[in-house]
Amino acid sequence: MEHYMMNLSLKVWRQKNAADKGGFVTYPVKNISSEMSFLEMIDVLNEELIRDGKDPIAFDHDCREGICGACSMYINGRPHGPWEANTTCQLHMRAYKDGDTIVIEPWRANAFPVIKDLVVDRSSFDRIIQAGGYISVNTGNAVDANAIAINKDNADASFAAASCIGCGACVAACKNSSALLFVSAKVSHLALLPQGEPERRSRALNMVAQMDKEGFGSCTNTGACEAVCPKEISIENIARLNREYMFAGASVSK
Amino acid sequence: MVNPANKRKLEIIIVGTGLAGASAAASLGELGYKVKAFCFQDSPRRAHSIAAQGGINAAKNYQNDGDSIFRLFYDTVKGGDYRARESNVHRLAEVSVNIIDQCVAQGVPFAREYGGLLNNRSFGGTQVKRTFYAAGQTGQQLLIGAYQALERQVALGNVEMHSRHEMLDMVTIDGKARGIICRNLVNGELERHFGHAVLLCTGGYGNVFYLSTNAMGSNVTAIWKAHKKGAMFGNPCFTQIHPTCIPVSGDHQSKLTLMSESLRNDGRIWVPKQKGETRKANDIPEEERDYYLERRYPAFGNLVPRDVASRAAKERCDAGYGVGTTKQAVYLDFKFNLINKYGKAEANKHGIENPDTETLIRLGKELVKEEYGNLFDMYEKITGENPYEVPMRIYPAVHYTMGGLWVDYELMTNVKGLYCLGEANFSDHGANRLGASALMQGLADGYFVVPYTIGNYLADEIATKPIPVSHEAFVQTEKAVKERIETLMNIKGKQTVESFHKRLGKIMWEKCGMARNAKGLQEAIKEIQELKKEFWTDVRIPGDINEMNPELDKAGRVADFIELGELMCKDALDRNESCGGHFREESQTEEGEAKRDDENFAYVSAWEFKGESNWELHKEKLEFEVAKPSQRSYK
Numbered sequence: 001m002e003h004y005m006m007n008l009s010l011k012v013w014r015q016k017n018a019a020d021k022g023g024f025v026t027y028p029v030k031n032i033s034s035e036m037s038f039l040e041m042i043d044v045l046n047e048e049l050i051r052d053g054k055d056p057i058a059f060d061h062d063c064r065e066g067i068c069g070a071c072s073m074y075i076n077g078r079p080h081g082p083w084e085a086n087t088t089c090q091l092h093m094r095a096y097k098d099g100d101t102i103v104i105e106p107w108r109a110n111a112f113p114v115i116k117d118l119v120v121d122r123s124s125f126d127r128i129i130q131a132g133g134y135i136s137v138n139t140g141n142a143v144d145a146n147a148i149a150i151n152k153d154n155a156d157a158s159f160a161a162a163s164c165i166g167c168g169a170c171v172a173a174c175k176n177s178s179a180l181l182f183v184s185a186k187v188s189h190l191a192l193l194p195q196g197e198p199e200r201r202s203r204a205l206n207m208v209a210q211m212d213k214e215g216f217g218s219c220t221n222t223g224a225c226e227a228v229c230p231k232e233i234s235i236e237n238i239a240r241l242n243r244e245y246m247f248a249g250a251s252v253s254k
Numbered sequence: 255m256v257n258p259a260n261k262r263k264l265e266i267i268i269v270g271t272g273l274a275g276a277s278a279a280a281s282l283g284e285l286g287y288k289v290k291a292f293c294f295q296d297s298p299r300r301a302h303s304i305a306a307q308g309g310i311n312a313a314k315n316y317q318n319d320g321d322s323i324f325r326l327f328y329d330t331v332k333g334g335d336y337r338a339r340e341s342n343v344h345r346l347a348e349v350s351v352n353i354i355d356q357c358v359a360q361g362v363p364f365a366r367e368y369g370g371l372l373n374n375r376s377f378g379g380t381q382v383k384r385t386f387y388a389a390g391q392t393g394q395q396l397l398i399g400a401y402q403a404l405e406r407q408v409a410l411g412n413v414e415m416h417s418r419h420e421m422l423d424m425v426t427i428d429g430k431a432r433g434i435i436c437r438n439l440v441n442g443e444l445e446r447h448f449g450h451a452v453l454l455c456t457g458g459y460g461n462v463f464y465l466s467t468n469a470m471g472s473n474v475t476a477i478w479k480a481h482k483k484g485a486m487f488g489n490p491c492f493t494q495i496h497p498t499c500i501p502v503s504g505d506h507q508s509k510l511t512l513m514s515e516s517l518r519n520d521g522r523i524w525v526p527k528q529k530g531e532t533r534k535a536n537d538i539p540e541e542e543r544d545y546y547l548e549r550r551y552p553a554f555g556n557l558v559p560r561d562v563a564s565r566a567a568k569e570r571c572d573a574g575y576g577v578g579t580t581k582q583a584v585y586l587d588f589k590f591n592l593i594n595k596y597g598k599a600e601a602n603k604h605g606i607e608n609p610d611t612e613t614l615i616r617l618g619k620e621l622v623k624e625e626y627g628n629l630f631d632m633y634e635k636i637t638g639e640n641p642y643e644v645p646m647r648i649y650p651a652v653h654y655t656m657g658g659l660w661v662d663y664e665l666m667t668n669v670k671g672l673y674c675l676g677e678a679n680f681s682d683h684g685a686n687r688l689g690a691s692a693l694m695q696g697l698a699d700g701y702f703v704v705p706y707t708i709g710n711y712l713a714d715e716i717a718t719k720p721i722p723v724s725h726e727a728f729v730q731t732e733k734a735v736k737e738r739i740e741t742l743m744n745i746k747g748k749q750t751v752e753s754f755h756k757r758l759g760k761i762m763w764e765k766c767g768m769a770r771n772a773k774g775l776q777e778a779i780k781e782i783q784e785l786k787k788e789f790w791t792d793v794r795i796p797g798d799i800n801e802m803n804p805e806l807d808k809a810g811r812v813a814d815f816i817e818l819g820e821l822m823c824k825d826a827l828d829r830n831e832s833c834g835g836h837f838r839e840e841s842q843t844e845e846g847e848a849k850r851d852d853e854n855f856a857y858v859s860a861w862e863f864k865g866e867s868n869w870e871l872h873k874e875k876l877e878f879e880v881a882k883p884s885q886r887s888y889k
Contacts, residue, residue: 003579017801035503037636043508043752050750050796050805058804060296062469064509066632067394068300083635090635115440116802123417126297130409134402135361139281139701142352142359146316149370159363159388162395166299190361 004034006098010045012057013105015114022114024103038081038091039064039071059118064089066230069165072172073118074105079169079228087167087230107168109177110215122168124214125182131210132203133186135195148194158192161185163231170225170233176217181225183211184241185233191244201248208245256709260716261286266708267434267449269421269476271298273393273693274676275455276400277700283407285705290447291404291413292436294420294471294807299401302457302469303696306393307514307629309375309385310693312350317374321382323347330691331881333379333559334656334684335834335850337489339858340878341663342681349702350694354386356701360399364388377689378515379559385690390514390628396693400700419445420807421476422735424452424483424672427727431480431672435728435735439807442800444732446723450715451671451708454480455700458655458677460493462815462822463767464759466652467499467512473811474818477659477678485667486860486872488660488680490818491826494687494835495768496653497563500636500646501583510651511636513586513629515689518556520595520625521586521646523547523567525575535577535585535645546570554888561686561835561848562888564650568768569846571649578647587645592618650768654692656683656835657825660860660874664707665699668860671711675699680858685834739799742809747792751809754789758782758816766823771839775827782820783867789816821861821869828871831855852883 007030015022029045036044039061046056062070071088075081081091096102104118112120162185170181187204190196196203219238226235256264264287268279271293279291293301313326327347331338354372358364364386365373374383388395407413418439425433431452436445459474460466481487498513524543531538547566548555558566567584570576577583597614600621606613619642623630630641637647659667659674661681666673676696683691765778789812797803832841832848833855841849857873864870 033504033506036506037508040506040508044506047750047752050794051748053796055797056805058802062295062300062471063302063305064470065305065511066635067305067391068295068302068469070295070300085631086635090632092636092638094638119802122296126299126405126408126415126417129402129405134406135359136406137356137359137403138284139277139356139403139705140352142355145314145354145358145364146371148358150366151370152366152368155363155366155370158361159365159395162363162388162398163391165394166297189363193361193363195359195361 006032006034006093006096006100008032008096008099009101011101011103012117014057014117017116018113032093034092034094036093037064037089038075038093039089041093057118058116061089066090067165069167072107072120072167072169074107074172076103079107079172080230085230085232087165107172109171111177111179112168112171122166124216125166125168125179127214128179128183128207128210129186132199132206133190135190136199137195150194154192158189161188161192161233161237164233165231167230169228169230171216173224173228174217175222175224176220178219178225179211179214179216180219180238180241181229181233181235183207184237187241187244188237191240200244201251204241204244204248256712256716258286262288264288264450264712264715265290265448265720266451266453267447268292268453268455269434270301270455270457270678271401271404272301272303272455272457272676273397273400273696274678274700275301275453276397276404277697278453278455278675278704279413280400280403280407281701281705282708283404283410283412286412289407289413290416290449292416292419292421292434294418294439296417298404298415298417299398301397302472303397303693304394305469306693307390307512308377308516309387309392309690310353310396310697311377311384311688311690312354312386312694313347313384314351314354316372317383319382321384325382326350326384328881329380330682330688331684331878332886333686333688335686335886336684336852336856336878336881336883337492337833337858337876338682338684339876340880345703346682346695346698349698352702353694353697357396357399357697360403362388362395362399364395375516378518378557379688393693396697400697421479422810423479423731425727425731426483426669427721427725430670432721433723433728435732440802442798442803444735446728446732448721448723448728450712450718451673453673453675453704454659454678455675456678458658459815459818460652460655462758462819463652463762464755465502465507465510465763467496467510470509473814475811475814477674478814478818480659480667480669480672482863483669484863485669485672485674486660486862487657487821488858488860489657489685489825490822490861491766491829491836492656492685492834493652494560494654494656495564495650497560497567497650498586498648499651499653500633501578501649502580511632512651512653513633513646513648515560517586517626517629518563520591520622521556521588522590523556523563523584523586525570525577525584529574531577535587544575551888558888559686560689561837564768565837567650583647583649585645586648588622588641589645592622592642596621654687656680656685656687660858664710665704666707666711673704673708675704685836739806739810742793742813743795743799743806745791745793745795747794749792750794751805751812754785754793755808755812755815757785758812758819761785762819762822766819766826769837769839770826772827772830775823778823779820779827782816782823786816789813820867824869825859825861828859829855850883850885856883
């Protein structure tokens with residue numbers, strides 16, 4: 001891979017805290033290598049800001065290999081930037097060329113309030129899981145792992161749904177700020193397994209109810225969520241959730 | 255034992271929510287204890303266990319290949335180069351089977367065969383297939399299982415979860431662990447929390463090397479604070495350096511990415527035979543390639559254990575045969591098996607006779623994609639090179655720390671009421687951890703060990719009422735934490751936290767890394783002491799205390815890493831033998847292999863903190879009743 005250097009202009013959302021109104025600030029960055037990751041480019045800028053006595057840009061990040069789901073930048077109008085099936089931390093600077101301007105914002109959604117700069121509060125996702133995103137089995141209760149055979153297609157589909165990293169890109173991309181792709185992935189993961197069967201109906205109802213309570217919007221089948229999902233979670237899961245929900249609504253008497 | 259009514263009166267603090275912490279919090283919550291869990295991430299689901307790729311071992315013998323609890327126990331003790339405690343390892347092997355049952359019941363979607371039963375793969379250092387996996391994301395699936403169980407307990411009111419909180423000190427009263435001081439990372443406020451017992455499940459400290467496969471936030475702070483309050487640190491120098499990671503590309507590098515050990519099943523490792531070779535990999539003819547692992551270790555070839563493979567790569571690069579722009583890399587090449595193994599198998603299946611190479615490559619690619627697709631994609635995103643076309647460039651990187659807080663059989667440290675679980679303790683892996691055993695240990699400790707052992711301690715605590723956090727010990731500890739933060743902020747020097755961390759990492763990597771010697775270690779200790787002085791007089795931390803301030807968080811962690819670095823070098827200096835991942839140049843065979851010294855070093859080094867740069871060494875002698883020590887050979 002040929003390696004090159006570039007100078008860029010970054011327009012970054014700065015917001016001191018939840019109460020602050022916030023606004024864009026433009027920063028020139030120089031001598032950026034095409035081999036750097038996007039977040040390493042931000043590291044370079046932050047080191048400069050610190051040396052100049054300014055406040056560095058706060059952003060969530062941890063594993064930097066696309067699996068923890070912490071990173072969450074809205075880059076030039078797209079969650080996680082221009083690459084397909086990718087997280088911000090995996091984006092590399094060879095996606096850009098000398099002279100480019102890059103606009104960086106936090107996730108925008110009522111249910112994801114900004115804490116500082118590019119950091120948002122996604123604890124609403126944890127509360128949706130608390131509403132029913134689990135199988136109620138205490139430690140020590142389990143039968144032998146091979147006691148129940150599971151059809152491989154179902155197991156694979158369950159795994160595909162379970163690969164969701166809970167980053168919230170689906171919400172950020174949705175014009176309604178709906179969390180339905182996230183919720184449907186979680187419901188599908190468990191609904192497709194025999195172990196998830198006993199709580200299947202109450203799970204779908206309770207998780208959707210919690211989602212609404214958190215202030216996420218409704219789904220209008222635009223598909224923007226699927227297009228930006230770093231783990232390529234399919235909107236077929238939303239169709240499955242709708243079926244689960246309808247069926248549960250019709251059969252639960254409580 | 256503690257009866258159910260009394261459990262409700264007992265409070266337990268759990269720091270860290272990776273596999274060990276989340277599984278412990280869920281299980282103890284289920285038992286009825288009042289649990290408070292803490293993590294620095296924004297959600298417990300993001301702890302670094304999530305990044306584990308390959309799998310989790312269990313002695314299920316589902317493959318009918320002669321596996322047993324004894325074999326898993328034996329492999330683990332031997333793989334750890336006879337520096338682990340036999341009893342702990344045997345218990346680990348025993349509960350390994352329950353872990354898989356529990357995870358499947360929770361809905362962990364492990365890989366399955368067409369008959370609907372669980373599939374296995376094999377890993378280094380074993381001769382059976384006992385590794386359960388979920389594609390290249392086993393850690394994620396296991397952690398989500400534990401996280402969901404944890405969130406269920408949160409919903410039931412048994413666990414109180416505190417995300418974006420970092421433990422900054424431990425509170426002890428009358429020699430017992432009684433609570434923690436932590437900082438709310440959103441608003442910077444300090445908080446006091448009481449517990450009848452404290453469990454540290456805070457993972458490894460590989461980031462002391464700056465560059466590692468750990469997450470950016472992984473740190474030693476929680477266990478280091480406990481260490482300074484009296485908990486002994488076991489085998490601090492035992493570090494696992496993983497042979498197959500994507501190499502450093504420049505000074506800007508912030509972390510390193512692992513390429514799973516499973517790739518060595520089909521990848522052949524080589525360097526050019528000619529020093530300073532300038533041709534591209536694909537232009538170098540077969541006879542001018544040195545498949546050095548196959549040459550040096552014909553019996554195991556590319557599948558030698560991690561420590562051996564790492565040292566061999568370093569040896570070639572140091573001798574001037576490295577590849578890539580930095581010359582600090584070797585090739586991991588899939589072409590041979592792409593054509594000869596996968597391509598030919600597909601051609602056979604389709605009845606193609608005498609296929610040309612192009613066809614074989616095309617056919618083989620499909621199968622390789624199924625096996626390793628996500629890893630190849632990950633590699634291409636980082637390097638911009640397509641590993642189906644050109645060989646991967648790889649180099650060893652720091653991956654796991656076998657050392658950690660010293661614990662007894664019940665996972666309690668020498669401080670009463672303080673427990674340590676998972677990678678944060680020293681207990682099960684000796685001097686080298688086998689692949690797919692970290693996940694096993696984390697979940698064993700949390701689901702099946704501590705829920706039983708903690709009762710032995712808490713049984714004597716049922717009469718202890720919750721101590722109000724207005725107690726003098728809480729006030730004093732919080733005061734000390736506050737003063738330390740203020741001191742850090744008031745230095746107002748010129749150099750960034752990051753620059754200090756990088757310098758520490760460089761010292762550690764060069765002098766306490768893959769090969770160590772007495773002279774280098776002595777130099778390193780001096781350099782680290784000087785770095786420490788410089789840090790405390792010239793670090794610059796922007797922003798304020800009472801707000802979200804990631805630079806301040808990092809400064810506290812780096813300050814602790816600097817102190818830990820010194821202890822690691824001291825420990826490496828004391829251990830004048832080579833074992834597992836610890837290679838002392840003074841102790842090697844004529845062929846340059848690691849030479850263990852059982853006569854003098856068959857002990858766990860447990861270091862007690864005595865004061866600045868001052869530690870006392872306690873030795874726990876290791877007895878091997880069943881797995882008798884022998885020299886490892888892979889020739």
